[in-house]
Amino acid sequence: MKKKVLIVLFVLLCIPITVLANNSSYELIAETTKYYRIETSIENNGKTNSIAYEISKEEYENADIVENVKGPGNVETTYKSMTTTITSYGNYYRYKNILSWKIIPSTRSYDIIGIGFLSTVKVHNNTTHFEQYYCYTNGGCNTTTTNYPQIFSNGAGTSFALPSGDLRVLKQTFYFDVEKNTNNTITSQSAYGDYSHATSSISLFNSTLYSVNSYGGIVLDSSITGYYDSIDEAEATWTGSW
Numbered sequence: 001m002k003k004k005v006l007i008v009l010f011v012l013l014c015i016p017i018t019v020l021a022n023n024s025s026y027e028l029i030a031e032t033t034k035y036y037r038i039e040t041s042i043e044n045n046g047k048t049n050s051i052a053y054e055i056s057k058e059e060y061e062n063a064d065i066v067e068n069v070k071g072p073g074n075v076e077t078t079y080k081s082m083t084t085t086i087t088s089y090g091n092y093y094r095y096k097n098i099l100s101w102k103i104i105p106s107t108r109s110y111d112i113i114g115i116g117f118l119s120t121v122k123v124h125n126n127t128t129h130f131e132q133y134y135c136y137t138n139g140g141c142n143t144t145t146t147n148y149p150q151i152f153s154n155g156a157g158t159s160f161a162l163p164s165g166d167l168r169v170l171k172q173t174f175y176f177d178v179e180k181n182t183n184n185t186i187t188s189q190s191a192y193g194d195y196s197h198a199t200s201s202i203s204l205f206n207s208t209l210y211s212v213n214s215y216g217g218i219v220l221d222s223s224i225t226g227y228y229d230s231i232d233e234a235e236a237t238w239t240g241s242w
Contacts, residue, residue, distance in 0.1 A: 084193030114157025155212025
């Protein structure tokens with residue numbers, strides 16, 4: 001009886017084990033980062049006026065982190081960076097936009113993050129992903145995924161609520177995979193990352209009144225343009241053959 005058991009074990013050990021390789025590998029093929037200083041003035045009637053400046057990485061890194069006091073007659077200065085990437089992902093490509101705040105804004109309402117793309121691609125499975133990561137000044141960090149996405153013919157975006165409280169870290173990540181929208185060979189791709197921060201309180205419904213497209217990024221409805229700041233897009237471009 002023992003001999004039979006040993007023979008079975010020997011046979012099992014001699015059977016080759018095949019490990020299936022993961023065909024989906026991530027490879028960063030395009031990346032663009034832009035840095036911004038936003039100056040928002042608050043009028044006596046409570047309305048705001050924002051001016052965005054694209055700045056150097058050096059100015060961004062050397063900016064002092066201060067607590068802004070927002071009120072009539074004051075100017076709030078915030079700093080943020082935006083990184084747009086294109087990643088090769090198996091048979092698809094992944095477009096991603098990451099917005100990081102260096103100086104946290106005092107107004108926390110519904111912001112919008114999006115990515116525009118060319119008509120030669122479309123969102124794979126009509127699925128987008130969003131994540132918001134933040135840390136409190138007195139300790140503790142959280143990640144939330146609550147968002148309200150929309151997909152357009154040349155872009156996708158989502159609205160979401162900014163967290164309240166005293167924060168020292170605030171970052172939003174939005175991404176999706178794209179597939180070909182043509183039978184022809186694609187020789188170039190562009191992802192146009194964009195972000196609109198609400199400088200005044202706005203409702204969730206009104207924050208969805210926008211579209212996203214290539215070259216233009218987030219295009220706000222005329223009824224809500226006065227509620228958001230405006231920054232230049234961060235465009236990531238790839239050339240090759242697909």
